[in-house]
Amino acid sequence: MYLNAIEVRNLSFSYDPRVRTIDHVSFDIPEGSYTTLIGHNGSGKSTIAKLLLGLLERAEGEIRIDGLDLTLENLREIRGKIGIVFQNPDNQFIGSTVRDDIAFGLENHCVPQEEMDGIIEKFAARVNMTEFLNSEPTKLSGGQKQRVAIAAVLAMRHKIIVFDEATSMLDPTGKREINALIKGLHKDKRLTVISITHDIEEVAQSDNVIVVNKGQIALVGTPKEVFRNEKLMESMQLDIPFVYKVRNALKKKGIRISDELDMERVAEEVCQYVLKK
Amino acid sequence: MPIRFEKVDFEYSPGTPFAFKALKNIDLELAMGKMTAIIGATGSGKTTLVQHLNALLLPTAGKVTVLDHEIKAGQKFTQVKELRHNVGLVFQFAEYQLFEETVLKDVCFGPMNFGVSEADAIEIARRSLLTVGIPEKSFEKSPLEMSGGQKRRVAIAGILAMKPKILVLDEPTAGLDPQGAESMMELFRKVNKNSGITVLIVTHNMEHVLQYCDDVVVMEKGELLMQTDIETFFENYEYMEKANINPPAIIRFKELLKKNGLEIASDVLDIDSLASAVARRCKK
Amino acid sequence: MKNITLGQYIPLDSFFHRLDPRSKICAMLAILIAIFVPAGFIGYGIMAVILVRCVLLAKLQISFVVKAMKPMVMMMFFLTIINIFVIKTGNLIYTLGPITIYDDALKQTAYIVVRLALMIMTTTLLTATTKPMDMTLGIEDLLIPLEKLKVPTHDIAMMIALALRFIPTLIEEADRILKAQASRGVDFENGSLKEKISAILSLIVPMFVSCFQRADDLADAMEARGYVVGAKRVRYKQLKFGWGDYVVIIAANLILAGMIYLAIVKGS
Numbered sequence: 055m056y057l058n059a060i061e062v063r064n065l066s067f068s069y070d071p072r073v074r075t076i077d078h079v080s081f082d083i084p085e086g087s088y089t090t091l092i093g094h095n096g097s098g099k100s101t102i103a104k105l106l107l108g109l110l111e112r113a114e115g116e117i118r119i120d121g122l123d124l125t126l127e128n129l130r131e132i133r134g135k136i137g138i139v140f141q142n143p144d145n146q147f148i149g150s151t152v153r154d155d156i157a158f159g160l161e162n163h164c165v166p167q168e169e170m171d172g173i174i175e176k177f178a179a180r181v182n183m184t185e186f187l188n189s190e191p192t193k194l195s196g197g198q199k200q201r202v203a204i205a206a207v208l209a210m211r212h213k214i215i216v217f218d219e220a221t222s223m224l225d226p227t228g229k230r231e232i233n234a235l236i237k238g239l240h241k242d243k244r245l246t247v248i249s250i251t252h253d254i255e256e257v258a259q260s261d262n263v264i265v266v267n268k269g270q271i272a273l274v275g276t277p278k279e280v281f282r283n284e285k286l287m288e289s290m291q292l293d294i295p296f297v298y299k300v301r302n303a304l305k306k307k308g309i310r311i312s313d314e315l316d317m318e319r320v321a322e323e324v325c326q327y328v329l330k331k
Numbered sequence: 332m333p334i335r336f337e338k339v340d341f342e343y344s345p346g347t348p349f350a351f352k353a354l355k356n357i358d359l360e361l362a363m364g365k366m367t368a369i370i371g372a373t374g375s376g377k378t379t380l381v382q383h384l385n386a387l388l389l390p391t392a393g394k395v396t397v398l399d400h401e402i403k404a405g406q407k408f409t410q411v412k413e414l415r416h417n418v419g420l421v422f423q424f425a426e427y428q429l430f431e432e433t434v435l436k437d438v439c440f441g442p443m444n445f446g447v448s449e450a451d452a453i454e455i456a457r458r459s460l461l462t463v464g465i466p467e468k469s470f471e472k473s474p475l476e477m478s479g480g481q482k483r484r485v486a487i488a489g490i491l492a493m494k495p496k497i498l499v500l501d502e503p504t505a506g507l508d509p510q511g512a513e514s515m516m517e518l519f520r521k522v523n524k525n526s527g528i529t530v531l532i533v534t535h536n537m538e539h540v541l542q543y544c545d546d547v548v549v550m551e552k553g554e555l556l557m558q559t560d561i562e563t564f565f566e567n568y569e570y571m572e573k574a575n576i577n578p579p580a581i582i583r584f585k586e587l588l589k590k591n592g593l594e595i596a597s598d599v600l601d602i603d604s605l606a607s608a609v610a611r612r613c614k615k
Numbered sequence: 616m617k618n619i620t621l622g623q624y625i626p627l628d629s630f631f632h633r634l635d636p637r638s639k640i641c642a643m644l645a646i647l648i649a650i651f652v653p654a655g656f657i658g659y660g661i662m663a664v665i666l667v668r669c670v671l672l673a674k675l676q677i678s679f680v681v682k683a684m685k686p687m688v689m690m691m692f693f694l695t696i697i698n699i700f701v702i703k704t705g706n707l708i709y710t711l712g713p714i715t716i717y718d719d720a721l722k723q724t725a726y727i728v729v730r731l732a733l734m735i736m737t738t739t740l741l742t743a744t745t746k747p748m749d750m751t752l753g754i755e756d757l758l759i760p761l762e763k764l765k766v767p768t769h770d771i772a773m774m775i776a777l778a779l780r781f782i783p784t785l786i787e788e789a790d791r792i793l794k795a796q797a798s799r800g801v802d803f804e805n806g807s808l809k810e811k812i813s814a815i816l817s818l819i820v821p822m823f824v825s826c827f828q829r830a831d832d833l834a835d836a837m838e839a840r841g842y843v844v845g846a847k848r849v850r851y852k853q854l855k856f857g858w859g860d861y862v863v864i865i866a867a868n869l870i871l872a873g874m875i876y877l878a879i880v881k882g883s
Contacts, residue, residue: 095508096478109835130841138839141506145832148840150748150780157851162841164849192783195373206840222506225373225535226577252508291510296580296602303606309613317580321587328593328612387794412800420798427788428795430820440817444800475824489799 058118059085059214059246060106060136065115067105075101077269078115083262085213086243090257090277091250093266094291099250100141102266103218106248107138120213134163137207141219143199147191152183155191156206163210177205181235197228204235215239217249221256229253254293258315265290278313300324333529334361334384334497339393340404341379353379355553357393361546363496366523366530368540371550372575377533378423380550381499384531385418386411398496416445419495423502426482429474434465434485437474441493452492459488463518480511484518491522497529498522504536512536516543541565541579541600549574566597581605624746630859631673631744636753638860642867643741649870650733654877659729662870666736673744683739684732691728698724751775752852770844781829785822792821 060083067076076098083089091099104110106117108129117124120135137159140146149155156174165173178184181201191199200220207215217236221229233256240247249256257263263280265273267290273280281287281294284302297320301311304324311323341354353376361367369377382388383395386408395402400414408414422428431437438456443449460470463484474482483503490498500519504512516539523530534540540547540561547564549557551574557564565571568586571578578586581602585595595608631639649662670680698720705719745753755772762768796817797803803814842848 094510095480104835107839109838130843133839133841140832140836142829142832144784145829146836148777148780148833148837150776154748154851158837158842159840161848161851162843162846164847167849167851167853170849170851190783191780192787210840227372227575230577254509291508293509296584299602300584300605303602304609307606307610309606309610317584318587321584322591324609325588325591325593328609382794385798387797412802415798415800420795422791422795422798425795427821427825428792428799428817430817430824441799444802493799 057085058082059087059120060248061116061118062102062106063116065102065105065117066113067101067110068113069101075269076105076112079266079269079271080115081264081271081274083214083246083248085246087262088240088247088260089249089262089264090260091248091264091266092252092257092292093272097266097290098269099266100218101269103138103216103248103250106216107136108132134210135212136214136216137210137212138216138218139200139203139207139220141222143196143203143223144191146203147199151188151190152178152194152202153187155202156209159206159210173209177209178202180208181205195228196224197231200224200228200232201235204232204239208239212245214246214248217247217251219250219252222252254295258295265292277315281315282313333363333396333398335359335394335396336380336383337394337396339383339390339395341376341383341388342391345391353553354383354390357555359548359555359558361529361531361548363529364523364527365545366520366532366543367546367548368544369531369533369548369550370535370537370540370576371556374552375550376553377550378501379553381420381501381531381533384497384499385415385420387420412445416493417495418497418499419490419493420499421487421490421501421503423505424483425486425490425503426474426479428486428489429482432473433471434460434474434477435470437485438489438492441489445493455492455494456488459492460485462491462522463488464514480507480515483507483515487518495528497531499531499533501533502535503532504534504539512539519543537577537579537582541582549576562597562600565600623743625675625679625743627674627744629672629674629744631669631740633857633859634744634863635854635856635860636745636749637756637854638856638863639741639745640750640753640757642863643737645864645867645871646737647734649867649874650730650737652871652874652878653881654874655881656725656729658874658877659733662733662874663729663736665870666733666740669740670736673740675740675743679743680736680739684735687731687735691724691731694727695724747779748776749852749854751779752850752854756854767845769848777833784829785826788825789818789822792818792825 063080065076065079066074068074079102091102093099101110105112106119108124119132122128122132122135124132147155148158153174156177157170160170160173175184175187178187181204183198183201183205186194186198194202221232224232233253236247236249237259239245249260251257258277260277263275263277264271265280272290273283273286281298284294284298287294295315297315297317300320304311309327311320311327314320314323336357336359339354339357340352343349343351343353357380369380371377379388383390383402384397386402389402389408390404392404394404397414398417400410402408429437431440435453435456438459439449439452442452442455447455457470465481465484465488469477474485477485487503503519504515507515519530519532520543522528532544544561546558546560548555556574565578565582568578568582581600585599588595593612595605599605599608652658667677670677699716702720702723703715703717705717705722707715708718709716751772755768758766758768758771793803796814801814801817802810806814
């Protein structure tokens with residue numbers, strides 16, 4: 055048993071030798087947690103995700119995935135433990151149909167052919183795509199393609215799934231679908247979810263937040279802890295949730311409310327405050 | 332009215348098994364000088380609608396009037412070039428349209444296609460690039476060296492340099508981070524207010540609609556569902572729920588306050604005035 | 616573009632659609648060889664009858680096959696003209712001023728035209744009843760013997776499959792870039808040579824940039840899902856030979872044998 059799904063120590067990486075894209079980064083991600091990674095575009099979030107999967111070769115440092123040190127030799131084993139859903143729905147759809155796409159990972163991991171159909175159908179059902187099993191990608195919406203990408207990753211039975219801005223190219227309906235799906239997947243805490251996101255509402259739902267800025271970790275904590283650092287967040291050009299903006303505006307008027315993140319509860323609290331007076 | 336759709340239909344691949352009617356009987360008038368949002372679910376016909384504005388698509392029935400150009404179904408439209416000079420259309424993920432070796436050259440491309448001399452084009456391009464926030468030192472860079480957000484700004488500068496009277500933007504903030512999207516919207520506001528360019532924005536982002544736009548056009552399944560000003564639009568909460576539109580946070584919050592017995596005036600549309608309104612209620 | 620029927624897959628359900636792509640490819644090769652056997656018009660007549668029966672069995676319309684031959688019409692016409700001028704053997708059948716037509720010229724032309732028509736019919740029968748993906752699988756399996764010669768058959772098949780997968784996506788993308796550049800005043804139809812070159816560049820350069828971007832993303836996605844070039848994998852789609860496949864292969868080879876027999880009889 056390992057308590058941390060991911061342990062990163064002193065990780066560094068550069069695309070260009072003059073600039074350190076990732077600069078001595080260390081963090082832990084507890085098993086079964088839902089962690090969001092935030093930071094503005096170009097801060098190095100996606101680079102970290104690629105490093106975790108061994109898609110980029112680190113310059114320095116250590117990465118341990120589910121207790122296993124990531125090295126060039128055991129990449130295959132590592133990729134049996136950790137999967138990723140990328141941003142662009144089109145560019146990660148490999149098969150010619152939904153069925154073939156889910157099969158792709160199974161083929162690579164040499165799952166016996168006669169078991170594949172069962173697995174494919176099970177996970178297509180998990181993401182609600184059963185009726186599209188034989189559809190081609192051009193016939194699917196962005197949200198549907200991302201659901202297929204999720205099914206493909208689930209079919210590999212990874213312990214850890216990384217979502218690299220998986221909803222940023224989707225319309226609001228697609229976003230909602232995928233966010234609800236991610237939340238549902240994480241419900242029984244058997245899966246460790248790491249989500250790189252700009253969606254502040256999604257961040258508010260997560261267990262832990264890691265704030266990345268200029269290739270370094272600027273802040274780690276629960277959403278409430280992170281959002282309380284309003285000045286720091288602003289200096290990194292990061293947004294805070296609407297309810298915290300309301301909270302700050304009310305504070306200026308001498309009205310103090312708790313640090314609740316749920317909008318419904320905040321509304322109740324404000325009303326109680328006003329109507330009590 | 333400078334932009335007018337009269338009974339416009341548009342059908343993709345008519346007469347084939349793939350025929351698909353993307354616009355149905357659209358009657359629409361848009362005033363000049365405003366910033367109008369065009370919203371609706373994916374596949375509702377937003378993009379098809381705006382591509383009629385510069386004759387990329389021609390109506391299969393009805394008539395489109397843009398400025399003094401008339402595009403009638405079934406008639407050859409001859410003023411394509413003049414129209415495209417007047418209506419700048421920025422596509423989704425516009426950064427993919429860059430192709431010249433330098434940023435400056437790429438921005439010059441549009442105006443020079445419309446017959447502007449090279450010297451004048453360079454002058455206009457420089458100004459456009461500064462307007463969108465690209466610094467002088469980047470002018471001679473290759474567009475490929477720039478970040479995603481900057482590339483998109485260059486692409487937008489390329490359209491602004493054509494000096495259009497109408498600027499049409501198809502999901503201009505898709506894929507940008509929230510701060511990047513915000514400053515992009517600020518830019519469009521600046522263009523709209525300072526230069527008086529009519530701005531049409533196809534968007535899914537209701538926060539942007541609320542903060543930056545004057546009017547809203549709602550599309551659904553190829554039909555025009557509603558055209559109104561922002562305040563009226565966001566007043567009708569039930570309607571938004573029914574149309575599957577996720578209202579901006581402040582509208583949702585006001586609705587929650589209302590449910591809990593605290594009604595806030597409909598013209599309160601930003602956080603500070605909301606706080607003031609709450610504070611006023613406390614003093615009573 | 617949409618009027619070209621040559622090589623287009625027609626999603627129907629027929630005996631031919633259900634066949635294993637391998638047997639269809641093998642049968643097609645046998646028939647193509649048979650077409651080149653000089654079996655005379657009787658032989659071609661027999662083949663034409665059989666192929667038309669096959670087209671009907673595949674639930675395709677004869678008009679579809681005829682349409683597929685359309686691009687060849689011009690070629691056939693020129694061929695006739697050239698043959699008339701070049702071939703001066705056999706009996707003189709027509710004279711018009713300086714132009715003389717010999718019957719060998721017409722015979723030769725007819726031979727070529729009939730062969731071309733039969734070939735188009737055969738290949739159309741294959742492509743119209745086989746999904747591009749299945750065709751790739753069939754080719755991959757048939758090429759397996761070449762692995763011993765270090766030919767990377769699986770990698771080749773993967774490349775073809777990915778190309779097929781991305782063609783529609785790239786067509787959509789090209790359309791978008793085309794429209795974006797048209798909005799910037801590019802005229803793709805008219806203009807001087809210099810303008811035309813710049814117009815084409817404005818389409819091609821962005822397409823390249825976007826293709827490289829996609830290829831990068833795709834490589835990451837494939838690698839993350841455990842794909843290693845050249846590594847052993849288990850293929851999900853297994854092709855299965857049925858009785859129909861044996862019938863088709865035997866039938867095709869019988870036709871080939873029959874044509875060879877006819878050619879020998881005719882020659883002796």
